[in-house]
Amino acid sequence: MAHVGIIATVGPVSRNPETLRALASAGMTVARLNGSHADLDWHRETIQLIRSVLPDLPILLDVPGRKIRTLQLAHEPRFSAGDRLTLTTDRSHDGRDKVPVNFDGLHEQLRPGVRVFADDGTLAFLVEEVDGRDIHVRALGDGQLRSRKGINVPDVKLGRDLVTSADEAMLAFAAETGVDYVGISFVESAAHVQAIRRLIRNGSPRIVAKVENQGGLDHLDEVIGASDVIMIDRGDLSVETELDRVSLFQKQIIAAAQARGKPVIVATELLHTMIENPYPTKAEISDITNAVLDGASLLMLSGETAVGRFPVEAVARLASVASVASEDVGRITRSPELPQVVRAVHALSRSGEVTGVIVLSRSGYAAGLVAAARPAAPVLAVHSDEGLARSLNLLPGVRAVHVPGFDWDASDPAEAAIAALVARGFLGEADVVLTVAASADESRTDLLTLRTRRLSPGLAIEPQAA
Known part of the structure; x- marks a missing residue:
């Protein structure tokens, strides 16, 4: 997995x-x-x-x-250390004479002596003069300034909406x-x-x-x-x-x-x-x-x-x-700084009996906790919304299953989720599954339940016990 x-x-x-x-x-x-x-x-x-x-x-x-970037350039200037270049907030330029940037107010906030970096810090410049919308800089090394590359000015707090x-x-x-x-x-x-x-x-x-x-x-x-x-x-x-x-x-x-x-x-x-x-x-x-x-x-x-x-x-x-x-996940998931439910899911999923983890995660919070636990068993997350279900597939080890009309307010939503997964072939009658529900509200108790198809409603386990 x-x-x-x-x-x-x-x-x-x-x-x-x-x-x-x-x-x-x-x-x-x-x-x-x-x-x-x-x-x-x-x-x-x-x-x-x-x-x-x-x-x-x-x-x-x-x-x-x-993020400040250079615009699309018809000419991407090459330069050597000591060469002078002109950055500008005038977007009519294309890189031949001046290199335009996408932040209209940049020239108003720079002054001589300020460092300007580009392309994740691989290019460095020093501002020598600001003339209207033009920012004249001196290259501190060799390079080429390309289209759509990021511009950073760590020395100045740039006020932007x-x-x-x-x-x-x-x-x-x-x-x-x-x-x-x-x-x-x-x-x-x-x-x-x-x-x-x-x-x-x-x-x-x-x-x-x-x-x-x-x-x-x-x-x-x-x-x-x-x-x-x-x-x-x-x-x-x-x-x-x-x-x-x-x-x-x-x-x-x-x-x-x-x-x-x-x-x-x-x-x-x-x-x-x-x-x-x-x-x-x-x-x-x-x-x-x-x-x-x-x-x-x-x-x-x-x-x-x-x-x-x-x-x-x-x-x-x-x-x-x-x-x-x-393969070295034990050290990570035993950290006392992790939420108790994460450590509990990690321990229970590695008991040798659990064949699947079912997460009930309407908002995605509980699914994130389960993914952080790096459980040994496959993780299935049921959701009634197709787009939100697909988004949960971003979480490593999580397989989201879209169940149209899934009733979050059912008397036993975990059992309803298991039944839906069995009907779709994700679970078998003999599977032993850990169901997880968690809340970002610290006033509510997270719940872990161990179930088989023959054991209902299941054995409730407080996270602190794991």
């Missing part, structure tokens, strides 16, 4: 039925689209393609949000096309998540909050509490904070999310060398292994599967390394 999910970004090299099927066979469990690239028509067609080829696969759409008009348009598009998750950049507060949630109807798409700057770290607990999933974008995080501390921040974020039963995605450069080469470096293998041992729920590939030469090989390698690392 896969205890770590694999997110693969779909791009030009993987946007075809054959490659999508191969990626899924290799281990892809979630498809990601980067809203900062291509236009909405391209994304709409890609979503339709994924739905037709892999209908049960969750789709994550990254919303550009407050929590939700922009572009965000609203992208969220409306996400609802229209039925994607399962939206990724929100530079989340620094619960208010930011709540502002996004107000624009989302019927609880879908769910929200992936990206922690990628000091503000996100400073308000980590409230961001985790307000979000459905957390993503550690190590590219921006390394530039916005301290590169030397990124691995420590990763451990901190994962531990905090685990304590709240929230899934965590680790992203950025997991197999960066496989964009051009068929084999990873030993350092990349070590990085992936440590991310899994830290407790990552999902690992994400970007350029490796969007534009790389070896997309299927990259997914297969990531899945293989993650599988090997997942």
Whole structure:
């Protein structure tokens, strides 16, 4: 059973039925689209393609949000250390003379001496002069500034609206096309998540909050509490904070999310060398292994599967390394900082008797807790809403089953769920299943019940007893 999910970004090299099927066979469990690239028509067609080829696969759409980027450039300038370039908020330019960026107010907030980074910190510049909308910078190293690359200014607090008009348009598009998750950049507060949630109807798409700057770290607990999933974008995080501390921040974020039963995605450069080469470096293998041992729920590939030469090989390698690392799960799930229900599910599912775990999760909270427990038995989550059921497939090790008309208010919803799963062939008469219900409300008691088809209503077990 896969205890770590694999997110693969779909791009030009993987946007075809054959490659999508191969990626899924290799281990892809979630498809990601980067809203900062291509236009909405391209994304709409890609979503339709994924739905037709892999209908049960969750789709994550990254919303550009407050992230500053270069625009699409007709000319992508190369430069050497000491060369002078001009960034501008005048969008009429195309890179030949000046490189335009998407934040109209950037020139108003910069001054000489401020450092500017680009492309996940691989390019660095120093502001020498600001003239109207033009920002004249000096390159601190050799490189090439490409289209749609991120711009970071860690020395300056850039005031930007929590939700922009572009965000609203992208969220409306996400609802229209039925994607399962939206990724929100530079989340620094619960208010930011709540502002996004107000624009989302019927609880879908769910929200992936990206922690990628000091503000996100400073308000980590409230961001985790307000979000459905957390993503550690190590590219921006390394530039916005301290590169030397990124691995420590990763451990901190994962531990905090685990304590709240929230899934965590680790992203950025997991197999960066496989964009051009068929084999990873030993350092990349070590990085992936440590991310899994830290407790990552999902690992994400970007350029490796969007534009790389070896997309299927990259997914297969990531899945293989993650599988090997997942064998050491006992240490992770015995942590006293984890919710009691997580430790109880882990222990009971490994008793040797349990053949399946059934999770009753109307909101997704209980399913997240069960996934964090990394149970030894298969996990089935029943849901009456087709879209919400599919979204639960993002959780590693969880198989969501859509049961139209499922009665959440039945006298015994767990027994109703078991009956529905037996009718659909997921369970047999002799199975011994652990049913789990949990609430984010600390005033309510989480309930675990052990059942067979011959034992009803079952043996109730308090989480503290495990």
